[in-house]
Amino acid sequence: MFNGYKNETPTATTVEASESSNIPAKGNKDMLTTENQINTPNTLASTSQNVTMSSIDFLNNFINPARVSAGESEIENRHFIARIEDEIDDLGVTEKFYVTTSQGAKRGVKGYSLNMEQMTLVGMRESKSVRRSVLQKLKMLNKPIIDPVVALDDPEFLRGTLLTYTEKVIALEHKVDEMKPDVAALERIAKSDGAMCITDAAKQLQTRPKQLFDFLSERKWIYRRLGSTWIGYQDKIQQGLIEHKVTTITRTDGIDETKTQVRITSKGIAKLAKLLSVEVAA
Numbered sequence: 001m002f003n004g005y006k007n008e009t010p011t012a013t014t015v016e017a018s019e020s021s022n023i024p025a026k027g028n029k030d031m032l033t034t035e036n037q038i039n040t041p042n043t044l045a046s047t048s049q050n051v052t053m054s055s056i057d058f059l060n061n062f063i064n065p066a067r068v069s070a071g072e073s074e075i076e077n078r079h080f081i082a083r084i085e086d087e088i089d090d091l092g093v094t095e096k097f098y099v100t101t102s103q104g105a106k107r108g109v110k111g112y113s114l115n116m117e118q119m120t121l122v123g124m125r126e127s128k129s130v131r132r133s134v135l136q137k138l139k140m141l142n143k144p145i146i147d148p149v150v151a152l153d154d155p156e157f158l159r160g161t162l163l164t165y166t167e168k169v170i171a172l173e174h175k176v177d178e179m180k181p182d183v184a185a186l187e188r189i190a191k192s193d194g195a196m197c198i199t200d201a202a203k204q205l206q207t208r209p210k211q212l213f214d215f216l217s218e219r220k221w222i223y224r225r226l227g228s229t230w231i232g233y234q235d236k237i238q239q240g241l242i243e244h245k246v247t248t249i250t251r252t253d254g255i256d257e258t259k260t261q262v263r264i265t266s267k268g269i270a271k272l273a274k275l276l277s278v279e280v281a282a
Contacts (some may be wrong), residue, residue: 051141054097055084055111058119063126066133077109083125088118116142180277195243195263198222198230205272215276222262230262241268 056077064074075083085091096108114122116138123134152158196204202212213230216222221242222230232242245261264272 050115052113052115053119054095055081055114056097056099056109058114058122062119062134062137063123063130066126066130066137069133070127070129072127072130077111081110081112084112084114084118084122087121087125088114091118195245195265196269197261197263201264201269201272204269205276207276212272215272219275221268229260231260232262236268239267240265241271 059075059077059080063080067074091112095111095113097111098106098108101107119138120135123131123138125131126134198212198216199209202209205212207215213222220233221236222232224230232244236242237244241264243263243265245263247259247261249257249259251257
């Protein structure tokens with residue numbers, strides 16, 4: 001385990017840049033700036049920058065999260081510092097960085113300010129899966145910052161942005177078209193309650209009874225032998241799409257007669273509503 005630093009909030013990241021970049025030099029705002037740079041598209045840059053980060057920030061925000069994701073245990077700061085000192089010769093002086101514990105207290109920890117090359121060297125000592133994650137984040141961190149004024153004056157950038165958003169709009173329109181059958185199905189079954197005969201189901205589905213009978217027969221929901229009533233296929237019964245209502249009546253001659261009626265369940269109505277919507281749309 002990470003011996004006290006797992007829930008601590010780092011505050012020591014620094015981004016060194018030219019004055020025109022207007023990036024703060026120290027403190028929590030610097031960490032937010034760095035995180036924003038990770039999500040910045042690589043299109044145009046107004047200034048070049050050299051990213052530096054405290055070793056505790058690098059440990060808490062890059063190394064340990066990658067280790068946890070890879071199923072490895074977190075590394076303690078003292079062991080991480082020893083690894084840094086073993087790997088890098090030109091570290092400079094030891095610094096004290098302050099972190100906020102989960103109880104809100106400030107604590108000083110030993111560390112170094114690392115540049116991109118040094119962080120890369122340290123990251124390379126990790127396992128393959130951890131190394132891949134760390135190096136990818138460092139690569140994103142080192143992407144240049146967009147100057148919005150310059151970007152708006154660049155025709156290529158504007159064309160690319162317009163094309164991207166046009167593709168997104170087209171994709172959304174296709175998604176809406178795909179959802180139309182489901183929406184229509186929901187509208188059709190909104191008032192359905194329990195199983196109903198095929199004639200009533202046809203009314204619910206806004207189609208003619210004969211058309212629905214033919215549809216169910218073609219799709220092998222129901223069948224009938226010559227001179228008999230419609231009967232449901234066993235697989236549709238097992239799926240809960242249809243059921244049989246059995247009624248016993250007494251004829252005038254005193255003989256009991258059993259009649260079977262195929263009925264469509266609420267689940268079957270919902271299924272048919274979608275199938276009919278797709279067929280109509282096609």
